[in-house]
Amino acid sequence: MRYDTPGFKSYVVPNSAVEGYSPILKNLEYKDDASINKNTDKHTIYDIFWSAVKQVPDSDFVGHRVYNSADGTYGPYVFQTYGQIAERVTNFGAGIIKMRLDNAQSEEEKSSVNKRNWGVAVYSANRPEWNITDKALSSQSLYSVALYDTLGESSMEYILNHSECTVIVCSLDKVPKILRNIDTMPNLKSIISFDSIHTKAPVAAGQLPPFVPSPFNTKATDVLKQWAASKSIGFYDILEIEALGKASGIPHHPPSPSDIYTLMYTSGTTGNPKGAVSTHSNYMAVARSGSMGRNETDPPPVMISYLPLAHCYGKSAENIVMLMHGTIGYFCGDISRILEDCRALQPSSFPGIPRLLARFYDIITAMTVNAPGLKGVIYRKAVDEKLANLYAGKGSKHEFWDKILFDRVRALLSSRIQNMGSGSASIEPHVLNFLRVTFCIDMGEGYGLTESAASGLRQSKGDITSGSIGVPAPGLQVRLRDVPEMKYFVTDSPNPRGELCLKGPSIFQGYFKEKEKTDEVMLGDGWFATGDIARINEDGSVSIIDRKKSIFKLSQGEYLAPERMENTFSKHPLVMQSFVHGYSTKNYPVCVVVPDPVTFVRWATKILSDLGEDTGNGNYEYLTKNEKINKAFLAELADHGRKSKMQGYEIVRAVHLEHVPFDVETNRLLTPTFKLKRFDAVNYYKDIIDQLYQK
Secondary structure, three states, X not given: OOOOOOOOOEEEOOOOOEOOEOOOEEEOOOOOHHHHOOOOOOOOHHHHHHHHHHHOOOOEEEEEEEEEOOOOEEEEEEEEEHHHHHHHHHHHHHHHHHHHHHHOOOHHHHHHHHOOOOEEEEEOOOOHHHHHHHHHHXXXXXXXXXXXXXXXXXHHHHHXXXXXXXXXXXXXXXXXHHHHOHHHOOOOOEEEEOOOOOOOOOOOOOOOOOOOOOOOOHHHHHHHHHHHHHOOOEEEEHHHHHHHXXXXXXXXXXXXXXXEEEEEEOOOOOOXXXXXXXXXXXXXXHHHHHOOOOOOOOOOOEXXXXXXXXXXXXXXXXXXXXXOOOEEEEOOOOHHHHHHHHHHHOOOEEEEOHHHHHHHHHHHHHHOOOOOHHHHHHHHHHHHHHHHHHHOOOOOOOHHHHHHHHHHHHHOOXXXXXXXXXXXXXXXHHHHHHHHHHHOOOEEEEEEOHHHOOOEEEOOOOOOOOOOOEEEOOOOEEEEEOEHHHOEOOOOOOOOEEEEEEEOOOOOOEEOOOHHHHHHHEEEOOEEEEEEEEEEOOOOOEEEEEEOOOOEEOOOOOEEOHHHHHHHHOOOOOEEEEXXXXXXXXXXXXXXXXXXXXXXXXXXHXXXXXXXXXXXXXXXXXXXXXXXXXXXXXXXXXXXXXXXXXXHHHOOOOEEEOOOOOOOOOOOOEOOOOOEOHHHHHHHOHHHHHHHHHO
């Protein structure tokens, strides 16, 4: 493929191609480092926040909707300014240091506390206090160890032990889970609740009104206090620690760019999760990159925060808004009410994920193009005309149709929405294009990883190419490398294919306490091997086409380990062989199973006999093709999966019963050591997989 064709969207670094590697691609508009070194007076996330405090102290920073316990509703957003949050940040950061010094058991422990650069776990849904904690930790050169709000107890235990956290800050509902497992987490000494642990009283000075309905009453909170005391665990709430810090007079201890900003654990699929170590410099690079191209006269952004702050996408999005002196409104904690939250907040920025955007698509199609009668006819004509304009390069706006129809559709989300994208997984092109024309905005896809602080590639403004993740983000370099075992080569025609590799200031420092795993992905000279297989397109954009490891991501962003699932299925007496696969545009996996010839025939024959139906004389092939047997077999797999503690998104929704076993010589789906050749199996069963999803 030629890299010098007119209209090539990426900058190709001259003479950068070497044996086994493609040329290096960079952002065409920001190809030299000088063009991305804006905000050079800011080198850390600490700098971003305190610069905003200095420049716009009275501007709204964070807010949430107040919960009304009387009727179970949420009111309008209540905000706190940069200046108000700054005071709480200073006090809370100092309070954490003071608490640990007061509780220290030795001079050696006090010395360790004073040296800083240790982690504090944060375990909660998104809320203002999460943000306050993040900034408070930075004010003392501490770092966050982020735990997903939905994390199970075993993963929580592993992360807290692996990260060696002595302090955890969390929402009150997490405290029982922590205390149940406290005996297996010897490092943990203190729990700080975001919610009050004292008797119900009027909102204290400096405390935000209730964020979510509390599952606890005063009596239950007293039980938690007694439980913590019985385990010799310090139990506080955030206001206590803020008061402690305010009285201590402990000054800020600002971080350096090379200090750790966050320890973020990646999805554990084939084993325990890995802790990605990222510095202030890493996340600062993403904040700079994300603010590129913004017009200085534009008003500061207002963003809805719902993407987990334990994920790099949500964390980087907030930092970008903060760099622009914007406002962050937190969702109420119930994702089914996100549109209601948006209408209350009226955000200008909405960082999207495919699963949620697909839900928007379903809601809007039902009330527009799929509406009955004349209403549906008019909307179908309007959408068709706008899509035609979009494909012709005329953009997503239409003076006539927007005024009479789509301004109202847009208002379902926000009348002032300007910036909306999709990341974390692939999205169906028809969904993205439909939302572009009905919300009347430019939308694009992007690609990033925990290891790159969510930075990577993104579509340029106006790019509607389907299946593309765009071009390198400002400051990042991209190249492919050969993957011979999967028959992907950078010399492939018509397009180079290979493993996607990234290099740049956002790339992480390695996996916490796991040098061997770090060495597996760091190639030298700063290059990081993502494990994703990509293709460089004729226009200079990049598309993800496969996954190097036997792991794939579903549309909701969850990773699945098919080999582990297959090992689980192999323990079922009806299963002889299995092959699990899934598409990144779907939210569930499907499966091909070769049933055990003996147990399956006996089981299936009995089912059909009990129904009074033809058993085919117990013929194996006949039984595998029977629809009622297929349905019963699928139920068996689902039940077995649940009993084996599979996650809900791991449960297969469709199965193909294969009467021809996987082997080495006939269909060549097994290696000589009888391992599944997954890449070959995907190609071999492609049509069947497509049919399973159509079912």
